[in-house]
Amino acid sequence: GNSVTQMEGPVTLSEEAFLTINCTYTATGYPSLFWYVQYPGEGLQLLLKATKADDKGSNKGFEATYRKETTSFHLEKGSVQVSDSAVYFCALAGGFKTIFGAGTRLFVKA
Amino acid sequence: EAQVTQNPRYLITVTGKKLTVTCSQNMNHEYMSWYRQDPGLGLRQIYYSMNVEVTDKGDVPEGYKVSRKEKRNFPLILESPSPNQTSLYFCASSFRREGDEQYFGPGTRLTVT
Numbered sequence: 001g002n003s004v005t006q007m008e009g010p011v012t013l014s015e016e017a018f019l020t021i022n023c024t025y026t027a028t029g030y031p032s033l034f035w036y037v038q039y040p041g042e043g044l045q046l047l048l049k050a051t052k053a054d055d056k057g058s059n060k061g062f063e064a065t066y067r068k069e070t071t072s073f074h075l076e077k078g079s080v081q082v083s084d085s086a087v088y089f090c091a092l093a094g095g096f097k098t099i100f101g102a103g104t105r106l107f108v109k110a
Numbered sequence: 111e112a113q114v115t116q117n118p119r120y121l122i123t124v125t126g127k128k129l130t131v132t133c134s135q136n137m138n139h140e141y142m143s144w145y146r147q148d149p150g151l152g153l154r155q156i157y158y159s160m161n162v163e164v165t166d167k168g169d170v171p172e173g174y175k176v177s178r179k180e181k182r183n184f185p186l187i188l189e190s191p192s193p194n195q196t197s198l199y200f201c202a203s204s205f206r207r208e209g210d211e212q213y214f215g216p217g218t219r220l221t222v223t
Contacts, residue, residue: 004152034211043114043200043214044153089152096160097168098143098212100153 002027006090006101013080014109021075021104023064023090031094033057033066033073038087038103047075047088080108112137114215116201122221123191131186131218133201141204142184143168143212144176146197153200159184191222 007022025033032051036044048057053068062077073090085108090101114135123129135142143158145168155168159178173195175187184203188195198219202212 036214041216043216044202044212045214046211049211096158096166097155099155100145102150102152 002031002092002094002097002099004090004092004099004101006088006104008102009087009105010107011104012107012109015082016079017108019075019077019080019084019106021088021090021106023073023075023101025071025073025090025092027071027092027094029094031092033064034091034093034098035062035064035073035075036089036091036100038089040086044089080106082108082110084108112213114201114203114213116199116215116218118218119216120219122223124223125192126190129188129191129220131188131199131201131220133184133186133215134182135184135201135203135213136182137203137205137213138181139203139205139213140181141206141210141212142178143202144174144184144186145200145202146170147200147217148197156186156199191220193222196220196222 034049035047037047038044048059050057050066056065064075087103087105092099117132144156145153154170157176159165201215204210204212
C-alpha cells in the first residue's frame, strides 16, 4: 500500500538558517503530494502541493519538488524565521485516501 | 468565513459512555474525513465520506462509526469508548476527493479514563 516516510525531529535551527525536511513515499499510480503545517493548538493547514511529477509547489518561501525518479518531496526554505516553528507533515493523496507522515517538529531560535 | 468546526474541543469521559463529536463545514464540500493524531504516528484516517450517504473505512476504523445525512455534517460516534481511543481528532473537508487541499477543523482532544 501507499506510505510516507519523513525525517524524524525535532529539528532545531537558528533564525536565517537553511531548512530541509526529507520526505519519501511509496505509491501506486500517480498520487498528489502535499506539505501541511500545524501551529501549536491548531489544525493542519496546507503549505504547498504538487499534483504531478516535476511540479514544484511553493508558498511563503517554502518549496518542494515532486521527484518521481527518487520518490521524494523534500521541503526546503532558504532562511527560516522564528514564526516558522511548527510541526510539518508530508502527505500523499491517492484514490479516496490521504496518507500522512509522522510529522517533523521544527524549532527556530532567535 | 469558510471553515470547518468541531465540537466539543475538549472532552474527558469514562470507558463505555457513548459520545459524539460533531463536524460541520460551510464550503459545500463533497468530501469529508476524520483523522486521529497520536505522537510519532502522524495522522491516521478513521473514516471518510465522498458525498451524502456514502462513507467508507479508512486505516483505523475499529471502534468508530460515522454518518453523512447532510452534506455539511459528518459526526464521529464512539459507541463504547476505550482508553486506547484517547487521542486528538481532526475533521477535514475538500471539494473533491483527491488533488485538492483538505481544510481541517481545530481538533477535539478526547481523554477516555
